[in-house]
Amino acid sequence: MMNEINKYVETHKQRFLDELFELIRIPSISSIPAHKPDMYRAAEKWKEILLAAGADKAEVMETDGNPVTYGEKIIDKKAPTVLVYGHMDVMPVDPVDLWKTDPFEPVVKDGKIWARGADDDKGQSFMHAKAFEYLAQSGKLGCNVKFLIEGEEEVGSPNLPKFCKKHKKMLQADVILVSDTSMIARDMPSITTGLRGLAYWQVEVTGPAADLHSGLFGGAVANPINVLSKMIAQTMDDEGRILIPGFYDDVAEVSGKERAMMGKAPFSIQEYKKSVGVKELFGEKGYTTNERTGIRPTFDVCGIWGGYTGEGAKTVLPSKAYAKISTRLVPNQDHKKIEKLFVKYFESIAPKSVKVKVEYLHGGPSYVCPIDLPAYKAAEKALKDVYGKDPVPVRSGGSIPIIATFEEILGVKSVLMGFGLGSDAIHSPNENFPLEQFYNGIRTLPLFYQYLAEERD
Amino acid sequence: MMNEINKYVETHKQRFLDELFELIRIPSISSIPAHKPDMYRAAEKWKEILLAAGADKAEVMETDGNPVTYGEKIIDKKAPTVLVYGHMDVMPVDPVDLWKTDPFEPVVKDGKIWARGADDDKGQSFMHAKAFEYLAQSGKLGCNVKFLIEGEEEVGSPNLPKFCKKHKKMLQADVILVSDTSMIARDMPSITTGLRGLAYWQVEVTGPAADLHSGLFGGAVANPINVLSKMIAQTMDDEGRILIPGFYDDVAEVSGKERAMMGKAPFSIQEYKKSVGVKELFGEKGYTTNERTGIRPTFDVCGIWGGYTGEGAKTVLPSKAYAKISTRLVPNQDHKKIEKLFVKYFESIAPKSVKVKVEYLHGGPSYVCPIDLPAYKAAEKALKDVYGKDPVPVRSGGSIPIIATFEEILGVKSVLMGFGLGSDAIHSPNENFPLEQFYNGIRTLPLFYQYLAEERD
The missing domain is CATH 3.30.70.360 (Alpha-Beta Plaits)
Known part of the structure; x- marks a missing residue:
């Protein structure tokens, strides 16, 4: 399958970018009420993306806040069902004078896409649409796929829990798949197993x-x-x-043994200080830098x-x-x-x-994903195929509040397979997303579906 | 003389306001570089005001920063010379949404002028121009008068010391007269004898x-x-x-005796708390409210x-x-x-x-004015004539940095005869100046000159 995907990506590279850029150009900042009309424009754009990719149906649905876009393709009631969750809203762009380019006019330079939402989460969500397009067009889709793209993640998803309760049946799935996190490095894949x-x-x-x-x-x-x-x-x-x-x-205090394991992850204090531009770090006494962001x-x-x-x-x-x-x-x-x-x-x-x-x-709330989950295993294999290395399980310091809520309301675990990098400057001026990661994401996700379907067989 | 002044003020009331309003409409905010052209407009306006009032000469003079306006009328080398100091610059108007009227479009309502600079210091400086006009037009001027109106008081007069050194002879005077402070209440005149x-x-x-x-x-x-x-x-x-x-x-620690005298000034904690809108005051332990603003x-x-x-x-x-x-x-x-x-x-x-x-x-630096100064006595008598009460000497918490500098460079003491009130909201939204105080200032100042000339005789 890999050769075929690579070929598909190579053929459609420029179109993928052009389509993503249309989505990025919509300034869908959820925390600023004046952008409400942009939230509807983004939701309609997602409907168009999903239908074009091969969804049986897709619609813009109301919540008590910004709308969500839901789409699905059901191939077989016995096949595993994956609910892809992503978000169409973005962070504000202040301080805008620190941006080198217009935040809402994406530019490709130095092998990266530069724009608000390039990574978080328009770029990462859009990889799923294109991976799904490949599977649907090639007839190789082995799972049922549902998409839930929301518009209030950056303000804490205040209205999504109610929506989930109301549409519990529609959203039923075996696993939720999310790309809204990052991996350790471009040559070191990882899967996020914990969120603060x-x-x-x-x-x-x-x-x-x-x-x-x-x-x-x-x-x-x-x-x-x-x-x-x-x-x-x-x-x-x-x-x-x-x-x-x-x-x-x-x-939850983490055991000495587990902290020792975490301590084995490659990490350079000097590199870290250099990357954030400080001479000295500051954090809770008695904990390492990774512990301070991961478990404290x-x-x-x-x-x-x-x-x-x-x-x-x-x-x-x-x-x-x-x-x-x-x-x-x-x-x-x-x-x-x-x-x-x-x-x-x-x-x-x-x-x-x-x-x-x-x-x-x-x-x-915070969230923990067990590493023996079948979907976790599928993600592991898919990443190894593309990156050539077993991905490392990591605890992230970030928060995606809705992930814990999904578990509570829908009873479904999420796998956090993110393709962002620490240098992507999400939430900051000059947000960016490397083209290599964007295309690798589109290459990896179809393999995830393949391995997940095989687990079921 | 008082009857005559009262008549003069009554006759020209409306013209005085109209002229003041032209000055106020110039948004001469010295701390914002974009308003530099307004500083020149304000200086030219002051030149016009002084010449119209009866100055022998008046000119706009350069400093290393904003220009000053200097004007004078010399009647007799043997007569006492008064240097009137004021400023044409004003504070910024942020937060502008709290203003009930346009800060630079003066309005008369409830017996007060509402605008930025209505009191500090356009309104107060302008009283001097009109008192001088009365004396010059009526031929009753008994002193030489010099005016120095500067454009950087609100940013600490950074360039005036150099200007004073350069023009020491031109600025020579027996006393500097300043209205840029307030009095205790409309029925309780006071003269500021100290500045922080x-x-x-x-x-x-x-x-x-x-x-x-x-x-x-x-x-x-x-x-x-x-x-x-x-x-x-x-x-x-x-x-x-x-x-x-x-x-x-x-x-400088103030003696227990002096603190006891200060403590006799009329003051109500309840009224004070109410006027600033707080339930409890906070300040240095061991000192009263007036001590906290006056001597600490x-x-x-x-x-x-x-x-x-x-x-x-x-x-x-x-x-x-x-x-x-x-x-x-x-x-x-x-x-x-x-x-x-x-x-x-x-x-x-x-x-x-x-x-x-x-x-x-x-x-x-801070400043102290001795209460046995002849000019202080003249100010005392003039205020008593108009307000019917002996004015109280008070230490103000505010600062007019240039006052101490005048003493240092020119060797001349200042008398701080202010007509503002605590409720004038200077430096705040909705700055205002009661018409009664404005006109009383114009009534009082000619008497000051008369008493000062008599001291010399």
């Missing part, structure tokens, strides 16, 4: 009712930026431990603002200060419990000289 | 070279917002004491920003975080020494996981 959970809040601290002159009032009225800074400082100690009471209570929770302020932020100097004692605050969670931590613990803690440390409002923006 | 100094910095904290995905890297790479928050928190303790080593070394230094973050600050949630570990940080200084503190102490402290507490850059934006 997430809880995300917005905090508003109000001091005086209006901005005040910092000379006339400074020293006598609490400054909300000073106060917010102190509250943030009070949430993590100098050794990287989070100080919210009860925060670590449910954290975090506390990061994702954004902060307040007072005068223009050019030059303005002497103001501001009325308000804001922060967007996130924690990454690990297995056994309940994001709904953490949500409340943080609110309680932040309210408890707020001095009476200010008003504090904490709003929960979104969150989701 | 100022030092103002911008801090940039850089973590990773680019924004990172907070899931993939969070926990392993220092977050510059977390770090900056901690550094700010480390600069003031829970009792409002500033922790920069050496910061308090030169602070402060540490206020005037602005902070970094990471994602748009709508919704973006999971990012940002590359950079910024803050605009100011301290108010009291007599004997040297702003140039404090500048260095802060930079040294902030660099010393920065962890090696980030890069910290501290830029000094501007600063100036």
